[in-house]
Amino acid sequence: MSSYPLPISMLFPRGIDRNIMIIEDIKIFSQNVWKNNLIINTILVTQYSFNVIFIQELSWVTICSIPSSKSEEGEALVGVPNHPN
Numbered sequence: 836m837s838s839y840p841l842p843i844s845m846l847f848p849r850g851i852d853r854n855i856m857i858i859e860d861i862k863i864f865s866q867n868v869w870k871n872n873l874i875i876n877t878i879l880v881t882q883y884s885f886n887v888i889f890i891q892e893l894s895w896v897t898i899c900s901i902p903s904s905k906s907e908e909g910e911a912l913v914g915v916p917n918h919p920n
Contacts, residue, residue, distance in 0.1 A: 863887045
């Protein structure tokens with residue numbers, strides 16, 4: 836158990852919730868993927884041991900075609916790749 840240099844009453848002044856969860860160990864993964872979907876999918880599949888994953892320079896891809904009142908073929912739904920987890 837860690838000890839605080841200040842009394843707990845000074846760390847959490849009145850009006851602040853004292854039932855805040857304190858995380859002692861957090862693992863952060865950060866990667867620039869250079870708009871490469873293979874790298875993004877690999878990170879999302881293999882880096883499950885991290886609490887937070889930051890991904891820079893995501894690519895925008897056509898996810899699917901959605902119905903449109905302007906076109907019979909529909910309009911492209913564009914966004915970042917998605918992973919079920």
